Amino acid sequence: MTGEPHAPDEDASRAPGAASYAHGTSATALLGDTIGADLDRTAARWPDREALVDAPTGRRWTYRRFVEDVDRLALALLASDVRKGDRVGIWAVNCAEWVLVQYATARVGAVMVNINPAYRTHEVGFVLEQAGVSLLFASLSHRTSDYRAMVDEVRPACPRLRETVYIGDPGWEAFLRRGTSRARDELLARGSELSCDDPVNIQYTSGTTGFPKGATLSHHNILNNGYFVGESLAYSEQDRICVPVPFYHCFGMVMGNLAATSHGACIVVPAPSFDPRATLEAVQRERCTSLYGVPTMFIAELNLPDFADHDLSSLRTGIMAGSPCPVEVMKRVVSEMNMAEVSICYGMTETSPVSTQTRREDDLEHRTATVGRVLPHIEVKVVDPVDGVTRPRGVPGELCTRGYSVMLGYWDEPGKTAEVIDAGRWMHTGDLAVMREDGYVEIVGRIKDMIIRGGENVYPREIEEFLYGHPGIRDVQVVGVPHEKYGEEVLACVIPGDAAHPPTLEELRAYCEGRLAHYKIPSRLRIMDAFPMTVSGKVRKVELREQHAR
The missing domain is CATH 3.30.300.30 (ANL, C-terminal domain)
Incomplete structure (x- = not known):
C-alpha cells in the first residue's frame, strides 16, 4: 500500500468569497473492517516483516509473532471473563505491552480506556469510576510515580475495578497463562460478533466543566483515521516509524500504531517517555523512515550538543502536531533531520484525531502557516460561532468537521455530546479558523480557553x-x-x-x-x-x- 497523491479539494479554484467548505474526495475507499481483521490481513501479507521494536529492552516482533502474542493476551482476557463492551483500562508509559493491550482488547470487543500516565489519584479515580473500568493494566512505576500505591489508594472508591495487572510484574505472565485454557476458536467466535461501528476506545479530554469527558471512538473511527494519515505520508511495508509521543493519546496509538499496522510498517518505541537522545539513537539504530513529535520535542532533539553526531539519513517523513511550528524549526527539521516530507496535522481527540493535514509536496509556508487541507472522506467548514452560517473563504469563524472520524459521543454523557455535535453530525471544534482560497486552513485562535x-x-x-x-x-x-x-x-x-x-x-x-x-x-x-x-x-x-x- 502506498499513499495516493491527493489533489487540492475541488473547491480550491472557486471564485474569491466562496463558502468555507471543503470535502476530501478520494478514489481510495474507507476500510470497513474491525481493527483485529485489519491486523490479520496485514500479518497474512507480510508475516516476516517487523511489526514492533521496543528499543529500551531490545525486544522485537515480526507480524507473525505480534499476532500470536496479541491472541495470547486476547485469550487471557476471555479467560478473565472480559465480555464485549467491557471497559479495560491501560495506565502505563510507552512500552510493547501497551501496544499488545491495544490490539488484544480490540480483538475481543472490549473498550480500552486510555489513562494518562501523568495522572494522579484525583484524576485516575474519576476516570476508573466514570468509565466503569473492570480490569486495569498498569505500569509498576516510572520516575516518581508509584502506580501500585496510587491504585491501592483509589480502589475503595472504584467498586467495579475487580483486578489490576502490572506490566513488568510476575502477575503479567500469570495473567497470560490463563489463556492457555482457552481454544482459539473462541477468539474467532468473538470476532464474528464484532462490528466496525462498535466502540473500541475511550480517551479522556480535559473538561471545561471541572472533570474530563470520555471521547468514545469506534473501530471505524480510528482505524480509518490512522490509515488515511498513513496514506498521506505514503507509508508502505518498508517504513519504520519512531513514536516518541505518548500512546495514551491519539497521536501515538492512532497516527502511530494504527497507521503502521494498516500499512505493514514497523512501530519503533524509543523510550517509556520522551527522551530526545534516546529518540535520535532509536532513529539511527533502527533506520527509521518517519519520526513524530510536537514542536518542543523537535526543538529538544535539534538542541542536543551531539545532535550532529547522529545519522538521520534514513528519515524521509514524519508528523509534527500539537501546536504551531516555528518557521526556523521547520527549516532545520527539513534540512538537518532529512525530513523533506514532514507533515503538519490538525485535529482533536473527538475526531479520531486528524481532520486536516499538509501533504508531502507542500511548501514551507503552507507547513508553518496552515494546518493543511481536509483528509479524504472528511468534510470541514468554517461557520459563524453565533448563528452557524458558513463563512466566506478568508473570513474567520469556528471550524467544524463531519464524517467517519467524528466520535460516537462522550461516554455516558449525552448532554455534553449534544453540546458539541449538532443535529447535522457536525463536530464543533471550538477553534477559530480561516479557510484560504486554496482550501488550506489556518488556526487563528480558540473560542474555548484551552x-x-x-x-x-x-x-x-x-x-x-x-x-x-x-x-x-x-x-x-x-x-x-x-x-x-x-x-x-x-x-x-x-x-x-x-x-x-x-x-x-x-x-x-x-x-x-x-x-x-x-x-x-x-x-x-x-x-x-x-x-x-x-x-x-x-x-x-x-x-x-x-x-x-x-
Whole structure:
C-alpha cells in the first residue's frame, strides 16, 4: 500500500468569497473492517516483516509473532471473563505491552480506556469510576510515580475495578497463562460478533466543566483515521516509524500504531517517555523512515550538543502536531533531520484525531502557516460561532468537521455530546479558523480557553475546580500565558480568602503535587483583589491573559 497523491479539494479554484467548505474526495475507499481483521490481513501479507521494536529492552516482533502474542493476551482476557463492551483500562508509559493491550482488547470487543500516565489519584479515580473500568493494566512505576500505591489508594472508591495487572510484574505472565485454557476458536467466535461501528476506545479530554469527558471512538473511527494519515505520508511495508509521543493519546496509538499496522510498517518505541537522545539513537539504530513529535520535542532533539553526531539519513517523513511550528524549526527539521516530507496535522481527540493535514509536496509556508487541507472522506467548514452560517473563504469563524472520524459521543454523557455535535453530525471544534482560497486552513485562535502546553491540551476550568478546594483561595481564574519553550504556561489568578496571608506559588504547587498531572500545575501565580468583569458579570479572561502576558 502506498499513499495516493491527493489533489487540492475541488473547491480550491472557486471564485474569491466562496463558502468555507471543503470535502476530501478520494478514489481510495474507507476500510470497513474491525481493527483485529485489519491486523490479520496485514500479518497474512507480510508475516516476516517487523511489526514492533521496543528499543529500551531490545525486544522485537515480526507480524507473525505480534499476532500470536496479541491472541495470547486476547485469550487471557476471555479467560478473565472480559465480555464485549467491557471497559479495560491501560495506565502505563510507552512500552510493547501497551501496544499488545491495544490490539488484544480490540480483538475481543472490549473498550480500552486510555489513562494518562501523568495522572494522579484525583484524576485516575474519576476516570476508573466514570468509565466503569473492570480490569486495569498498569505500569509498576516510572520516575516518581508509584502506580501500585496510587491504585491501592483509589480502589475503595472504584467498586467495579475487580483486578489490576502490572506490566513488568510476575502477575503479567500469570495473567497470560490463563489463556492457555482457552481454544482459539473462541477468539474467532468473538470476532464474528464484532462490528466496525462498535466502540473500541475511550480517551479522556480535559473538561471545561471541572472533570474530563470520555471521547468514545469506534473501530471505524480510528482505524480509518490512522490509515488515511498513513496514506498521506505514503507509508508502505518498508517504513519504520519512531513514536516518541505518548500512546495514551491519539497521536501515538492512532497516527502511530494504527497507521503502521494498516500499512505493514514497523512501530519503533524509543523510550517509556520522551527522551530526545534516546529518540535520535532509536532513529539511527533502527533506520527509521518517519519520526513524530510536537514542536518542543523537535526543538529538544535539534538542541542536543551531539545532535550532529547522529545519522538521520534514513528519515524521509514524519508528523509534527500539537501546536504551531516555528518557521526556523521547520527549516532545520527539513534540512538537518532529512525530513523533506514532514507533515503538519490538525485535529482533536473527538475526531479520531486528524481532520486536516499538509501533504508531502507542500511548501514551507503552507507547513508553518496552515494546518493543511481536509483528509479524504472528511468534510470541514468554517461557520459563524453565533448563528452557524458558513463563512466566506478568508473570513474567520469556528471550524467544524463531519464524517467517519467524528466520535460516537462522550461516554455516558449525552448532554455534553449534544453540546458539541449538532443535529447535522457536525463536530464543533471550538477553534477559530480561516479557510484560504486554496482550501488550506489556518488556526487563528480558540473560542474555548484551552491552554496548549508543550502539546498537552489543558482546560482551565478543571484546574479551577480543583483549586477551589484550597483553604486559602476564595476565587481563582486560570489562563494561559506565553512561554518560550512550551508555547504556553499555566497562570493562576487568585483572590485569597485572607488578603493579609495569601498563598504562595510554592504552597499552591505543593497542594497540586501528586493530585494533578504535572503539566496542569500552575507555574505562575498572581494575587488579585478582583477580576475584570463584563457587564453581564462574566470574568474577562481575555483581559487577564493580555494583562499578564506582559
